[in-house]
Amino acid sequence: MRLRRIPGIEERIAADFPRLVVADAERYKGRWDQYFGRRRPLSLEIGMGRGQFLNELRLREPENDFIAVEMRNEVIYAAAEKFGDDCPNVAVISDRAEYLEYWFGEGEVERIFLNFSDPWPKRAHRKRRLTHENYLRLYRKALTANGEIFLRTDAASLMEFSLTEMTNNGFFLKEVSLDFHNSPYFDGVTTEYEDKKSAEGPIYYGRFSVMK
Numbered sequence: 001m002r003l004r005r006i007p008g009i010e011e012r013i014a015a016d017f018p019r020l021v022v023a024d025a026e027r028y029k030g031r032w033d034q035y036f037g038r039r040r041p042l043s044l045e046i047g048m049g050r051g052q053f054l055n056e057l058r059l060r061e062p063e064n065d066f067i068a069v070e071m072r073n074e075v076i077y078a079a080a081e082k083f084g085d086d087c088p089n090v091a092v093i094s095d096r097a098e099y100l101e102y103w104f105g106e107g108e109v110e111r112i113f114l115n116f117s118d119p120w121p122k123r124a125h126r127k128r129r130l131t132h133e134n135y136l137r138l139y140r141k142a143l144t145a146n147g148e149i150f151l152r153t154d155a156a157s158l159m160e161f162s163l164t165e166m167t168n169n170g171f172f173l174k175e176v177s178l179d180f181h182n183s184p185y186f187d188g189v190t191t192e193y194e195d196k197k198s199a200e201g202p203i204y205y206g207r208f209s210v211m212k
């Protein structure tokens with residue numbers, strides 16, 4: 001995703017979305033119910049981009065709570081404009097997924113969505129892939145005993161890597177499709193990236209359950 005730098009974006013986020021974009025997420029580790037004012041199943045989207053998918057999902061599932069972890073403030077601002085600062089079931093953490101364990105206690109998260117994560121095709125960069133075992137270790141900790149990861153990508157190389165890496169590191173495959181949009185698993189909720197890429201070729205999908 002090509003991004004134009006916006007001067008003062010951090011300050012603008014803090015001023016315009018003080019509740020939605022959580023400045024002190026560590027404070028809620030193990031007690032996100034205090035942030036949301038209720039205890040509901042928690043879902044996480046890592047790398048939400050401009051928030052199209054999460055905005056649709058949180059409207060479809062008002063009974064659930066959602067947290068987005070995204071490292072780029074420019075896209076966070078665009079997503080936050082969709083949600084609004086008083087959105088009852090979304091929180092946004094402006095940071096990198098590497099720090100997940102600072103914000104989530106063990107077994108706190110029901111679902112993790114990885115949508116069109118950067119594929120990092122060069123082998124030398126494989127540790128940056130969001131399904132590398134170093135990340136999977138963090139996800140396993142944060143997920144509940146029945147927790148799941150939902151993966152979508154247009155990159156065959158990332159799909160192939162993820163299938164092996166995840167099944168070798170404590171996850172089992174529950175559903176898979178090499179043509180997600182023509183599969184029974186597709187529910188019509190799409191990401192911004194997916195809308196562009198699905199015109200060019202198939203979308204790959206996997207649903208994985210954690211083994212605890």
Ligand SMILES: C[S@@+](CC[C@H](N)C(=O)[O-])C[C@H]1O[C@@H](n2cnc3c(N)ncnc32)[C@H](O)[C@@H]1O
Nearest residue numbers: 047048049070071072096097115116191192193
């Ligand atoms: C290719 S974009 C996909 C955006 C969106 N999921 C979609 O499908 O339209 C990948 C997104 O992941 C974010 N990202 C990449 N690595 C990340 C990390 N380690 N932690 C948090 N966000 C990350 C990027 O900033 C970018 O917004």
